[in-house]
Amino acid sequence: MGAAAGQVSFMNGSICMNSAMTVTGRSSMHSVEPSPTNDEAMPQAGAAGHWHAVHTRYQHEKTVVQALSSKGHTVFLPLYGATHLWRRRAARLQLPLFPGYLFLQGGLDRQLQILSTPGVVALVKSGGHPAIVPQEQIAAVRQLVENSSQVEPHDYLHSGDRMMVTSGSLQGIEGILIRTKGAFRLVVSMELLGRAAAVEIDVSCVQRLCQPLLAARPRRFAAIA
Secondary structure, eight states: OOOOTTOEEEETTEEEEOTTSEEETTEEEOOOOOOOOOSOOOOGGGOTTOEEEEEEOTTOHHHHHHHHHHTTOEEEEEEEEEEEEETTEEEEEEEESSTTEEEEESOGGGHHHHHTSTTEEEEEEETTEEOOBOHHHHHHHHHHHHHOSOOEEEOOOOEEEEEEEOSSTTTTOEEEEEEETTEEEEEEEETTTTEEEEEEOOGGGEEEEEEEEEOOOOOOOEEEO
16 A cells, blocks of 8 residues: 655665655655744744754654654655664664754744654754754765765764865765775764764775864754753
8 A cells, every 4th residue: 555645664774755755875855845834933044945953862763754754844864774683683774874863954934843743852953043054064964875885873073184085976075084994984074963974985086185183173062942
């Protein structure tokens, strides 16, 4: 039986959606025109094109994606593949790249509806207003999860050689180059969350943007309901 409009289903460790939604690689995106509500309008930071971070309860990311999508919101939950042992058998799972967080585009004119969604803890805020996640960071993360099978979470980094990928499916992405166990990885940071993702990279496909610098520690952002 076909899925109802706005419904999200999960099959084979991936997020699968009906025709009202699009899916590419291991990221999910739902985009529809929001319906009018009587909620109080938010400041300009909530403009339709801006991305914001939503803090969720532990292991509730996919549930919140389903709920917000069904309400007509545009959401993005980057996933990565991981192998876990379950009853002595290996199982391949699709897990959130940034546990406890997903991304929402616009929709802050319905902030009460967002915050009352089961599983939502808060919107990540700065200066008392929903913080804006830079579009280029959203684009970089989407490019990572949709074009590489080697992406995984990584500790946030503050220093190192900053590089840009010059060729291949990840061309244009910027990050910090590290070497682990004989392999090179490019670490892409999400400053707002203090989180990062890493992907294995061929060093012949990157070029240095600057000399190693000690980066200033990012400002602390609060997740406030």
